[in-house]
Amino acid sequence: MKKILAIDVGGTKLIYALINEKGEFLTGVNRIPTPKNIEELKSLFKKIILENEQEIDMTAFATAGAVNITNTAVKSSTPNLPVGYNNIDFSQLSIKPVYVENDANAAAWAEYKLGAAKGDDNTITVTLGTGVGGGIIIEGKLLRGKSGRAGEVGSMKINGRGRICTCGRKDCWESYASGTGLKKTAYETALYDEIFNESIYKNKKPEEITTYDIIDGVNFNDEYSKKVFEIWKKDLITGLINLVDIFDTESIIISGGLGKFINASEAQEVINSEIVTGEVKVRLANMGNYAGMIGAALLAYEKFS
Amino acid sequence: MKKILAIDVGGTKLIYALINEKGEFLTGVNRIPTPKNIEELKSLFKKIILENEQEIDMTAFATAGAVNITNTAVKSSTPNLPVGYNNIDFSQLSIKPVYVENDANAAAWAEYKLGAAKGDDNTITVTLGTGVGGGIIIEGKLLRGKSGRAGEVGSMKINGRGRICTCGRKDCWESYASGTGLKKTAYETALYDEIFNESIYKNKKPEEITTYDIIDGVNFNDEYSKKVFEIWKKDLITGLINLVDIFDTESIIISGGLGKFINASEAQEVINSEIVTGEVKVRLANMGNYAGMIGAALLAYEKFS
Numbered sequence: 001m002k003k004i005l006a007i008d009v010g011g012t013k014l015i016y017a018l019i020n021e022k023g024e025f026l027t028g029v030n031r032i033p034t035p036k037n038i039e040e041l042k043s044l045f046k047k048i049i050l051e052n053e054q055e056i057d058m059t060a061f062a063t064a065g066a067v068n069i070t071n072t073a074v075k076s077s078t079p080n081l082p083v084g085y086n087n088i089d090f091s092q093l094s095i096k097p098v099y100v101e102n103d104a105n106a107a108a109w110a111e112y113k114l115g116a117a118k119g120d121d122n123t124i125t126v127t128l129g130t131g132v133g134g135g136i137i138i139e140g141k142l143l144r145g146k147s148g149r150a151g152e153v154g155s156m157k158i159n160g161r162g163r164i165c166t167c168g169r170k171d172c173w174e175s176y177a178s179g180t181g182l183k184k185t186a187y188e189t190a191l192y193d194e195i196f197n198e199s200i201y202k203n204k205k206p207e208e209i210t211t212y213d214i215i216d217g218v219n220f221n222d223e224y225s226k227k228v229f230e231i232w233k234k235d236l237i238t239g240l241i242n243l244v245d246i247f248d249t250e251s252i253i254i255s256g257g258l259g260k261f262i263n264a265s266e267a268q269e270v271i272n273s274e275i276v277t278g279e280v281k282v283r284l285a286n287m288g289n290y291a292g293m294i295g296a297a298l299l300a301y302e303k304f305s
Numbered sequence: 306m307k308k309i310l311a312i313d314v315g316g317t318k319l320i321y322a323l324i325n326e327k328g329e330f331l332t333g334v335n336r337i338p339t340p341k342n343i344e345e346l347k348s349l350f351k352k353i354i355l356e357n358e359q360e361i362d363m364t365a366f367a368t369a370g371a372v373n374i375t376n377t378a379v380k381s382s383t384p385n386l387p388v389g390y391n392n393i394d395f396s397q398l399s400i401k402p403v404y405v406e407n408d409a410n411a412a413a414w415a416e417y418k419l420g421a422a423k424g425d426d427n428t429i430t431v432t433l434g435t436g437v438g439g440g441i442i443i444e445g446k447l448l449r450g451k452s453g454r455a456g457e458v459g460s461m462k463i464n465g466r467g468r469i470c471t472c473g474r475k476d477c478w479e480s481y482a483s484g485t486g487l488k489k490t491a492y493e494t495a496l497y498d499e500i501f502n503e504s505i506y507k508n509k510k511p512e513e514i515t516t517y518d519i520i521d522g523v524n525f526n527d528e529y530s531k532k533v534f535e536i537w538k539k540d541l542i543t544g545l546i547n548l549v550d551i552f553d554t555e556s557i558i559i560s561g562g563l564g565k566f567i568n569a570s571e572a573q574e575v576i577n578s579e580i581v582t583g584e585v586k587v588r589l590a591n592m593g594n595y596a597g598m599i600g601a602a603l604l605a606y607e608k609f610s
Contacts, residue, residue, distance in 0.1 A: 029339055040401065066581075066582070072410045075583075076581065093436055121451075122450055122451045122455075125562065136551075138443060138448060139446075141444075143443060143552070144553070145553020145554065145582060145583075146426075146553055146554060146555045146583060147553055147582065147583035148553070148555045149581070149582040149583055150427075150551065150553035150582065151551065152550040152551065152581050152582055153550075153551055155546075155550040155580075155581045156461075156547040156550060156551060157463060157464070157543050157546065157547055158462060158463070158464075159462070159463075159464050159465035159476070160464035160465040160466055161465055162457075167581065168548075169579060171464070230579055238462050241460075241462065242460075242461040242462055242547075243551075245454065245458075245460040245461060246441075246452055246456065246458055246459040246548075246551065247448070247450055247455055248449070248450020248452055248453070248454045248455035248456075248457070248462060249451060250451045254522070259416045274474060275460075276371075276381065276454070276457050276472065277371070277450060277452065277454035277455065277457055278380075278450075278451060278452035278454055
């Protein structure tokens with residue numbers, strides 16, 4: 001049995017554990033706030049690795065940001081991680097092999113190997129959080145592209161409402177289908193649609209309405225919240241239809257904090273009524289919050305074994 | 306040396322020739338109008354094959370329509386081909402092996418093996434004709450998806466102007482970036498933009514302005530035609546940016562009748578200024594009108610050798 005130190009680096013917290021090559025946890029999961037300073041972050045990486053280095057076979061990182069084609073460094077901008085993060089050569093952090101993969105790719109791999117997409121050799125996992133991430137599996141292989149940056153599905157432009165994305169461009173899918181997108185849709189609908197005047201949130205400032213308000217509002221049968229949620233869902237589904245028509249996958253897996261508010265069978269029906277390729281299954285992810293760690297561990301094992 | 310009978314089946318004409326495994330022509334290219342009746346079309350297939358069957362090693366079809374995963378039949382609707390075309394089992398047409406592939410996929414394969422994308426293991430060829438077709442190569446393999454229908458890039462929804470596509474859906478990329486799309490953009494601009502009043506086409510009915518009129522008008526420095534062409538190009542480039550961000554390819558190859566009116570280096574500059582993945586090369590296809598035949602022949606050879 002192999003022992004893999006799996007570390008998931010997010011903007012607010014870092015989690016790690018020992019995992020075997022079957023994706024089973026050998027230890028509990030440790031949780032540490034992500035340092036805001038690059039030297040502190042590097043020291044933390046080294047400390048965690050040093051504590052485990054004797055007993056492990058390899059280290060696997062899942063991280064925000066696009067990872068280079070040799071799986072040794074992060075290449076894209078990572079606004080939630082310290083400046084200098086892109087200069088870390090992960091392969092130099094340990095005397096044993098180190099592997100790094102984008103967190104959405106790692107999570108998709110976990111869903112494919114052990115989770116909701118098990119057995120589907122062509123599958124896409126879309127992660128709905130602050131942004132929209134994607135991990136794409138084609139004939140049992142992770143799509144990485146020429147430079148490791150493939151799968152930037154959140155950057156796909158899906159409509160012409162002219163919304164400015166956090167990346168500075170207009171109309172990225174992410175600017176509509178993410179949590180940030182839901183909040184923006186709530187704001188715009190509050191400003192421009194009279195339905196807001198009857199809402200339970202009518203005394204709130206439009207910019208103060210949160211994604212949680214909308215989710216709660218839907219449960220309270222608030223018409224404004226339901227309308228906002230429907231617009232958000234329609235924008236989400238537009239992008240999913242595009243992906244199915246491009247990739248003709250067996251399944252689409254919906255993951256991330258907002259994913260659980262999607263009715264998968266309803267989404268599947270809408271998507272299958274619109275696509276021009278073959279029927280697709282739509283499912284919610286079932287690997288939980290540790291999918292990134294597990295996926296990275298399995299990928300590291302494949303690479304180094 | 307192998308002899309491959311390559312047949313390209315289009316809505317208006319059918320062309321065929323003998324090709325070897327290097328993609329070299331062993332005969333001239335024969336050209337026949339495509340029969341409008343399914344029995345006549347099947348008879349024509351059999352006649353062409355019978356005439357060559359003794360000397361060939363295999364037959365390779367490039368065809369309109371999405372092809373099934375075993376490369377034996379067409380699965381999608383093919384409005385320009387006779388009803389019943391989907392029921393043809395191509396593998397039964399000859400006593401020697403028969404292979405069938407979608408024409409856009411076959412053309413992409415030819416560009417990858419011998420043409421503008423040679424050496425680029427990750428590349429997409431986009432064909433701009435009456436519709437928009439795509440062929441996607443990932444790590445040297447054609448992307449076919451679970452059922453053979455992958456690469457329906459023309460069905461990607463790219464904006465919210467609400468244009469109805471010939472497929473019945475709204476806002477497909479094809480409805481903007483194809484020849485049909487250019488004509489629609491010409492029509493809409495003539496109807497709703499005052500610039501038309503100064504155009505060399507101002508005495509034409511908006512619905513009578515053709516794609517050729519627009520191309521000619523650009524050359525005549527007609528402001529209306531230039532505006533129409535710019536809108537069309539912007540819509541085209543929006544979809545190309547999406548594809549690069551999803552696939553992170555080395556190159557994008559632009560093919561088809563309208564492709565030659567694109568300035569590839571200008572398009573490359575715009576695309577690279579917008580993508581979030583690594584830099585991409587944009588090139589015009591250079592395999593010509595026989596790319597479908599050549600690509601199908603090379604793919605058939607790979608499959609049966």
